[in-house]
Amino acid sequence: xxxxxxxxxxxxxxxxxxxxxxxxxxxxxxxxxxxxxxxxxxxxxxxxxxxxxxxxxxxxxxxxxxxxxxxxxxxxxxxxxxxxxxxxxxxxxxxxxxxxxxxxxxxxxxxxxxxxxxxxxxxxxxxxxxxxxxxxxxxxxxxxxxxxxxxxxxxxxxxxxxxxxxxxxxxxxxxxxxxxxxxxxxxxxxxxxxxxxxxxxxxxxxxxxxxxxxxxxxxxxxxxxxxxxxxxxxxxxxxxxxxxxxxxxxxxxxxxxxxxxxxxxxxxxxxxxxxxxxxxxxxxxxxxxxxxxxxxxxxxxxxxxxxxxxxxxxxxxxxxxxxxxxxxxxxxxxxxxxxxxxxxxxxxxxxxxxxxxxxxxxxxxxxxxxxxxxxxxxxxxxxxxxxxxxxxx
Amino acid sequence: xxxxxxxxxxxxxxxxxxxxxxxxxxxxxxxxxxxxxxxxxxxxxxxxxxxxxxxxxxxxxxxxxxxxxxxxxxxxxxxxxxxxxxxxxxxxxxxxxxxxxxxxxxxxxxxxxxxxxxxxxxxxxxxxxxxxxxxxxxxxxxxxxxxxxxxxxxxxxxxxxxxxxxxxxxxxxxxxxxxxxxxxxxxxxxxxxxxxxxxxxxxxxxxxxxxxxxxxxxxxxxxxxxxxxxxxxxxxxxxxxxxxxxxxxxxxxxxxxxxxxxxxxxxxxxxxxxxxxxxxxxxxxxxxxxxxxxxxxxxxxxxxxxxxxxxxxxxxxxxxxxxxxxxxxxxxxxxxxxxxxxxxxxxxxxxxxxxxxxxxxxxxxxxxxxxxxxxxxxxxxxxxxxxxxxxxxxxxxxxxxxxxxxxxxxxxxxxxxxxxxxxxxxxxxxxxxxxxxxxxxxxxxxxxxxxxxxxxxxxx
Numbered sequence: 002x003x004x005x006x007x008x009x010x011x012x013x014x015x016x017x018x019x020x021x022x023x024x025x026x027x028x029x030x031x032x033x034x035x036x037x038x039x040x041x042x043x044x045x046x047x048x049x050x051x052x053x054x055x056x057x058x059x060x061x062x063x064x065x066x067x068x069x070x071x072x073x074x075x076x077x078x079x080x081x082x083x084x085x086x087x088x089x090x091x092x093x094x095x096x097x098x099x100x101x102x103x104x105x106x107x108x109x110x111x112x113x114x115x116x117x118x119x120x121x122x123x124x125x126x127x128x129x130x131x132x133x134x135x136x137x138x139x140x141x142x143x144x145x146x147x148x149x150x151x152x153x154x155x156x157x158x159x160x161x162x163x164x165x166x167x168x169x170x171x172x173x174x175x176x177x178x179x180x181x182x183x184x185x186x187x188x189x190x191x192x193x194x195x196x197x198x199x200x201x202x203x204x205x206x207x208x209x210x211x212x213x214x215x216x217x218x219x220x221x222x223x224x225x226x227x228x229x230x231x232x233x234x235x236x237x238x239x240x241x242x243x244x245x246x247x248x249x250x251x252x253x254x255x256x257x258x259x260x261x262x263x264x265x266x267x268x269x270x271x272x273x274x275x276x277x278x279x280x281x282x283x284x285x286x287x288x289x290x291x292x293x294x295x296x297x298x299x300x301x302x303x304x305x306x307x308x309x310x311x312x313x314x315x316x317x318x319x320x321x322x323x324x325x326x327x328x329x330x331x332x333x334x335x336x337x338x339x340x341x342x343x344x345x346x347x348x349x350x351x352x353x354x355x356x357x358x359x360x361x362x363x364x365x366x367x368x369x370x371x372x373x374x375x376x377x378x379x380x381x382x383x384x385x386x387x388x389x390x391x392x393x394x
Numbered sequence: 395x396x397x398x399x400x401x402x403x404x405x406x407x408x409x410x411x412x413x414x415x416x417x418x419x420x421x422x423x424x425x426x427x428x429x430x431x432x433x434x435x436x437x438x439x440x441x442x443x444x445x446x447x448x449x450x451x452x453x454x455x456x457x458x459x460x461x462x463x464x465x466x467x468x469x470x471x472x473x474x475x476x477x478x479x480x481x482x483x484x485x486x487x488x489x490x491x492x493x494x495x496x497x498x499x500x501x502x503x504x505x506x507x508x509x510x511x512x513x514x515x516x517x518x519x520x521x522x523x524x525x526x527x528x529x530x531x532x533x534x535x536x537x538x539x540x541x542x543x544x545x546x547x548x549x550x551x552x553x554x555x556x557x558x559x560x561x562x563x564x565x566x567x568x569x570x571x572x573x574x575x576x577x578x579x580x581x582x583x584x585x586x587x588x589x590x591x592x593x594x595x596x597x598x599x600x601x602x603x604x605x606x607x608x609x610x611x612x613x614x615x616x617x618x619x620x621x622x623x624x625x626x627x628x629x630x631x632x633x634x635x636x637x638x639x640x641x642x643x644x645x646x647x648x649x650x651x652x653x654x655x656x657x658x659x660x661x662x663x664x665x666x667x668x669x670x671x672x673x674x675x676x677x678x679x680x681x682x683x684x685x686x687x688x689x690x691x692x693x694x695x696x697x698x699x700x701x702x703x704x705x706x707x708x709x710x711x712x713x714x715x716x717x718x719x720x721x722x723x724x725x726x727x728x729x730x731x732x733x734x735x736x737x738x739x740x741x742x743x744x745x746x747x748x749x750x751x752x753x754x755x756x757x758x759x760x761x762x763x764x765x766x767x768x769x770x771x772x773x774x775x776x777x778x779x780x781x782x783x784x785x786x787x788x789x790x791x792x793x794x795x796x797x798x799x800x801x802x803x804x805x806x807x808x809x810x811x812x813x814x815x816x817x818x819x820x821x822x823x824x825x826x827x828x829x830x831x832x833x834x835x836x837x838x839x840x841x842x843x844x845x846x847x848x849x850x851x852x853x854x
Contacts, residue, residue, distance in 0.1 A: 004739050032777055036743030038736045040772040044822075044839035045829045046710045046732065047419070051755040052776020053833055054744035056783065059757055126777050170780025170834075268757035272785065330784035330798060379799050383814040386794075390636040 025120035029127035057129040059270045063261035067251035072097025079200045083209035096207040104139040107148050111155045119164050130169030137177035140251030143197040154183040174368045175327045198247040219247045221312045224300050225357040241310045252316035262319040271323040275339040279318035282343020290351045300351040317360035327368040331378040342367045411631045413618030413792040419564040422672040422767040431666045431679035439685035440499040441478050445724035446535045448544025451497045459486045464512030467500045473548050479532030481663030481684045513659040521589040531655045537644040540635050542846045543821035552642045554593040559646040560600045562623030563709035567668035570605050573650045581608040583653030598628040626824050630793035635818045671730040672769035673697045684726040702734035704772045711826035735771030754831050779834040790827035804845030
């Protein structure tokens, strides 16, 4: 029935139809609903059933545990700050849902809107890349980020980081992370400090106004300011692993991130090489810092395990560093790339008190260096071939 | 002696190459192991010059001409000694032309003309004679040279010749069965080839194969999944092509044909074809003539369905799409019939968890069933995209080649980089599995073919 309806309205979107300006939008929806009938015209006659839609959707699915946990945690932080104790699980989820929904809607509307326009303009099919970016952006931003800032930052990075380079598959930097970095550098007051990470207002009668004097600083924020007492509290690592701590919406719970990681690795969508080596890099750098603790750099007193469970490190390792477009593409390159992401993330976190968290900058820096790593690996292949040719002479 | 796919060296002992990367597609419709070939006479054959890259066809006959078996139908404009000959005696009934009068195919209808098949006399010990005889018989075009994956240059001497004695492609017939009982001819063919190279003739066999080979050639055992049977994989493991070098590749059936031609004077143009695929009722072997029309071969053996069918002359990875009125295409040994798939509406196929979906991705449940056979159709199963995922090609490419980078260099038409990344070592067929697994659905074999043609045009 739906198919018949689509076939009926399709002529409107073909060249010459009255809605031809929306052809790419129609195509996008049509191919989303029905697998295209196009069959192979050259080369192999059968194709693997995997396509980029499935790849992207699996990443979105892998993000769901983080999304749901973020909803609960947002409510939990607000309710705790306001001293509300008698709430049900569903009330908390409702609060979190209402808090995040406008952010998701705004990011998708802005990002997909630009994608649709560009696809129409270029006469191409809609690409699925933004399906993932659109959910990543709300998850890595503080819940208090104003909607207009989200809109501006998303538009900036979709246009200047992705589309000007040619669209999905051609970007040098991770689009979601540039959105976050744009917000971080353009609106630092809204993006850090002890007010940013806790929803401060009631929504639809749920939750309350957070009292003025309440400090909702993230653990890493507190450490950067020199207060490390809570690290020695019993169960603090466990608390951080579960994720009931202030932080960006979806990246507090290492447990949920690991559930997502398990899905990505079981389906083979994300590179285990990168994921593993980011964690190893983080552990190594965390261990080095911890072996030479310094009062100048309070974060150096954290244990290597704590380094992995606090802040955005785990999220960056699982969802950001593994972005296939911006990561290293060669097998060996992936190990090097991942390891350096891990090392640099902890390096920035520990030895630069101005930035309580280094994961975002580490991934962006390595995005820039990934082509260099690949260049060296490719050059090794080329040199092997040249040596072989010379030895024949 | 044991070598993995990455290392290359030579030794005096038998070699074993073990491939770790590659992929065997599990498709329904294989020919039962104990099948014997049924004969099927043909009334019409066609030769398609496009099957012979590097061969610039010029007609040697006109429509209406009578030809005998072994008489040239076309010859190469640039090397007149290289020709495509008619495998049967009869009348040239059609010369089908395409855009800009390009010759698409030459059709010969069988007739008893009474004229004897053309004979070739050659002294098998003399390399020049052997070469002339192969060209004269029309078998020259059945070999390929790397670089460029074209019909070999008649002037150049190959540094090595790689013969494959098995076809590892999906549903492919066993080549050693096809040459069974022709040991004398196989040996003669291989010996003759050995006189044409400055290096060696390597023959690759599947693991556990007892085919006897003459002392003049090197025996190579290849273990592992497809593309284990591709001659190029053998070359990549033993002696990859360096810039300025030339190697030849061919299959054992062609080598045996060369042997028959040299010993008996006449070329054996018969061929055994495996009729395979999920849309075939009874997969079987049929003996017929090269270039035979497909209809008699598949008539009555296709599943009775309302779905559109795709008849492939060859295997699902490298074969040519043909209609039921089409003809058997080079290398003339397999027909695969699958559903076309342009008549199905699959709702949100990308979300499917159906166990019937064929995929190498672990996101499909079918990966859990290791022995399940599939009935794939010809759909792309997605839209064409830029290269997004990384490392997918590497999993099925058992050569020391970086496929993503080579493809990008080809697309950029960057000759230096193509050379540096090893374009001289590859043929389009080496990228068939990459093309199959590609989530971005890029036409990799076409890209490589165009790249090779571009390079040849620029450098020659």
